[in-house]
Amino acid sequence: xxxxxxxxxxxxxxxxxxxxxxxxxxxxxxxxxxxxxxxxxxxxxxxxxxxxxxxxxxxxxxxxxxxxxxxxxxxxxxxxxxxxxxxxxxxxxxxxxxxxxxxxxxxxxxxxxxxxxxxxxxxxxxxxxxxxxxxxxxxxxxxxxxxxxxxxxxxxxxxxxxxxxxxxxxxxxxxxxxxxxxxxxxxxxxxxxxxxxxxxxxxxxxxxxxxxxxxxxxxxxxxxxxxxxxxxxxxxxxxxxxxxxxxxxxxxxxxxxxxxxxxxxxxxxxxxxxxxxxxxxxxxxxxxxxxxxxxxxxxxxxxxxxxxxxxxxxxxxxxxxxxxxxxxxxxxxxxxxxxxxxxxxxxxxxxxxxxxxxxxxxxxxxxxxxxxxxxxxxxxxxxxxxxxxxxxxxxxxxxxxxxxxxxxxxxxxxxxxxxxxxxxxxxxxxxxxxxxxxxxxxxxxxxxxxxxxxxxxxxxxxxxxxxxxxxxxx
Numbered sequence: 001x002x003x004x005x006x007x008x009x010x011x012x013x014x015x016x017x018x019x020x021x022x023x024x025x026x027x028x029x030x031x032x033x034x035x036x037x038x039x040x041x042x043x044x045x046x047x048x049x050x051x052x053x054x055x056x057x058x059x060x061x062x063x064x065x066x067x068x069x070x071x072x073x074x075x076x077x078x079x080x081x082x083x084x085x086x087x088x089x090x091x092x093x094x095x096x097x098x099x100x101x102x103x104x105x106x107x108x109x110x111x112x113x114x115x116x117x118x119x120x121x122x123x124x125x126x127x128x129x130x131x132x133x134x135x136x137x138x139x140x141x142x143x144x145x146x147x148x149x150x151x152x153x154x155x156x157x158x159x160x161x162x163x164x165x166x167x168x169x170x171x172x173x174x175x176x177x178x179x180x181x182x183x184x185x186x187x188x189x190x191x192x193x194x195x196x197x198x199x200x201x202x203x204x205x206x207x208x209x210x211x212x213x214x215x216x217x218x219x220x221x222x223x224x225x226x227x228x229x230x231x232x233x234x235x236x237x238x239x240x241x242x243x244x245x246x247x248x249x250x251x252x253x254x255x256x257x258x259x260x261x262x263x264x265x266x267x268x269x270x271x272x273x274x275x276x277x278x279x280x281x282x283x284x285x286x287x288x289x290x291x292x293x294x295x296x297x298x299x300x301x302x303x304x305x306x307x308x309x310x311x312x313x314x315x316x317x318x319x320x321x322x323x324x325x326x327x328x329x330x331x332x333x334x335x336x337x338x339x340x341x342x343x344x345x346x347x348x349x350x351x352x353x354x355x356x357x358x359x360x361x362x363x364x365x366x367x368x369x370x371x372x373x374x375x376x377x378x379x380x381x382x383x384x385x386x387x388x389x390x391x392x393x394x395x396x397x398x399x400x401x402x403x404x405x406x407x408x409x410x411x412x413x414x415x416x417x418x419x420x421x422x423x424x425x426x427x428x429x430x431x432x433x434x435x436x437x438x439x440x441x442x443x444x445x446x447x448x449x450x451x452x453x454x455x456x457x458x459x460x461x462x463x464x465x466x467x468x469x470x471x472x473x474x
Contacts, residue, residue, distance in 0.1 A: 008172040009459070010226040011080055017071050023064075024057040024078035029122060031080045036171050042143030043161045043170070045085040045439050046092055046126035056121050066347070074119030075233055080167035082165045082174040083112055085125035085156075086132055087204035087217075095141045097158075099131035100333035101326055109206025110241075111175065111234050113219050118233045126161025130338045131323055132177055132210040134158050135185045135402040136194060136391050138305040139338055147427050152387050156186030156402075158210075159218065163190040166220045169462025173230050176218040179210040180310050181381075181406025183218020184418035187230045187430030188381035191460055193448065194418035195227045196218040197411060198438045200245030202231075203238035210348050211310075211318035212338035213243070214410040217464035222459040224448040230443065248391070248439040254446045255375050261293040261434075262374035264300035269397055274384035274399055281380050284421045284432045290376055304375075307407035309363075310432055311341070311400065312354040313348075315411070320345035326426060337395050360411060367412050376447065379405040381418045381431040409435060417444045418455050 007013075008031075016022045027346050030048055034145045060078055064065040071077045083089065086096040088105035089112055093103040108116070116122065129139040137160030145164040146152045154166050159176025166174050178196040187194025195218060202217040204249060208216055217234070221227040238244045271278040286294060309315065319342045320327070320434030323334070333340060361381040371377075384400050409416045414435050421432040434451070436444050 006167055008080070009222050010076070010172050010229050010429050011223070013172065014071070014077070015055060017275065018173070023053065024060040024121070028053050028057040028080065028160060029080055030438075031123070031170070038168065038170060040146050040164065040168070042127055042140070042145045043164050043168075043380065044124050045095055045097075045142050045161070048092075048122050049336070053121060053123065053151060056260065059139070060119060060121075060337070065092050069260055075229060077119035079173070080121045080123050080171045081115060081120050082123050082126050082162055082171045084162045084174070084176045086128060086177060086208040087112060087125075087175060088459065089125065090120065094125075094208060095127045096132065097142065098333060098407070099141065100330055100346055101323075105206065107206065110203045110238055112206075114234055118363055126159070126165055126174060126315060127160035128162075129182075130157040130335050131208070131342070132182055132320065132340050133319060133341055135399050136386075136395070137186060138388055138391055139334065139335055139395075141235045142356045145395050149191070150426070152389075153385055153428065154189065154388050154391055155255070156189035156382075158182040158184050159220070159424055163187060163194070163220050165190055165221065166190070166192055167460040167462070169460060173219060173221045173226055177207060177210065179410055180217045180403050180426050181409070182415060183220070184406050184433060185402055187220055187418040189262045190430035191420045191431075191457070192418075192426060193221045193420070193452075194225045194381075194446070195221070195231060195419075196416040196439075196474055197231060197235065197441050198415045199410065200241075200243050200246070201235045201247060203236070203241045203244060204300060205238055205241040209318070209322045211315050212322070213308075213318060214315070216410065224419070224445055224452050227417070228445045228449075231445070246354045251401070251437065251439045252442055254443040258376045259293050260371060262296050262298035262371065262377045265446055268300035269380075270306070270383050270404060272384040276426070277380060277384050280422040280424065280430040281432065285378065287421070287451060287454050292371055298370045298374060298377070302370065303408045303412070304404065306360060306363040306367065306411050307403060309356055309360055310403070310411055313461050314345070314353045315356070317345040317348055317353070321384070330453050341396075341432065349452055362413055375436065375437040376440075376444070379435060380431050381433045382404060385428055405433065411472040413438050415439070415441050417448045419448055420459070421455060422457065
């Protein structure tokens with residue numbers, strides 16, 4: 001059974017709302033108090049005003065007074081959430097982690113608008129690796145959100161603030177973005193679920209692009225059930241998003257009680273000397289077998305080689321496309337490590353792009369061949385975690401190490417879910433990822449629930465917050 005580490009799980013809150021134990025106004029007052037007690041200012045880049053949050057809560061409670069079915073009608077009634085600050089919210093600055101880039105959008109991104117229409121309450125916009133370029137969570141002029149398990153270690157990026165906000169119990173869920181693992185690495189380092197859906201199922205309109213052809217909106221939540229609830233609301237076909245896709249019902253079936261899961265042959269697995277991570281991954285293999293899976297050894301080579309193309313190939317030019325005006329006019333406004341990564345795009349030609357596309361096509365065919373033998377892949381989300389000081393000393397190599405098991409997912413058009421899978425002796429969390437072919441999102445969520453039910457881990461890190469009066473609502 002899942003052990004709650006926070007009282008902000010969506011399912012628990014809905015039960016409390018429906019039974020009349022708490023109102024939206026009561027909950028949001030308590031959430032605002034928790035945020036006031038938080039001592040990590042680097043989580044947020046901008047906050048919704050307390051007056052607007054309270055007004056929104058009163059409006060929701062007024063709806064219930066007028067219509068007792070309002071809570072049942074609004075699947076995210078009163079649920080507090082945050083969004084990564086490369087996602088537009090009307091009237092709030094979008095910075096993408098760069099003050100000189102900031103603008104105030106007139107319209108809210110459709111994916112956020114759907115959550116608001118379902119009753120969710122926006123608490124603010126969260127910190128990120130600048131221009132969503134990084135997996136470390138340390139590349140921001142707004143500071144580094146603290147890893148809630150050990151402040152010496154990185155929080156993971158690029159969606160660092162979104163993950164820490166959920167893990168520390170400041171919101172129930174948060175949106176991130178995922179181009180190379182930015183919606184999964186922070187989940188692993190913060191004991192969270194991180195859903196990277198099939199590309200195009202969640203609209204990316206109103207989002208500052210990193211690599212537009214690969215970008216996905218991701219969901220951070222305490223439990224798979226919560227992630228599924230948010231996904232059900234957020235997913236829709238946006239005809240005004242040229243990269244949007246409709247669900248493919250022909251491949252959407254869930255995995256059965258018996259299924260096959262692929263694990264790289266042991267020589268292909270890399271934990272960068274982290275023996276605790278290796279042992280925890282071995283335990284996760286056993287857990288998936290308990291869930292009904294049969295292990296199948298697969299070749300990791302096509303996935304590994306595809307992942308290398310993301311930063312070692314011409315796809316980096318998509319990052320330049322989004323930032324070229326700022327880099328031309330004010331290059332010093334961009335952090336040196338971010339600027340160096342993006343400027344490397346100038347080294348590639350159109351010929352390089354086509355060569356890389358042909359190489360990726362061959363790798364995709366090889367990856368499809370591995371999937372013919374399995375229903376889902378089981379991988380570490382990250383082979384290890386690094387201290388902030390180590391990342392500062394070797395920012396590019398260590399960032400690349402973190403992307404070993406994540407970067408290929410977007411290039412190969414796969415869906416993935418990151419799941420908490422245990423703690424090392426140091427107290428740091430470890431996570432695994434389940435990866436499947438596009439449009440198997442429901443199957444991944446279902447299997448993720450089965451996995452999470454078996455491991456029975458505490459959720460997030462909010463149990464470490466000393467706010468006993470918050471528990472009075474339960």
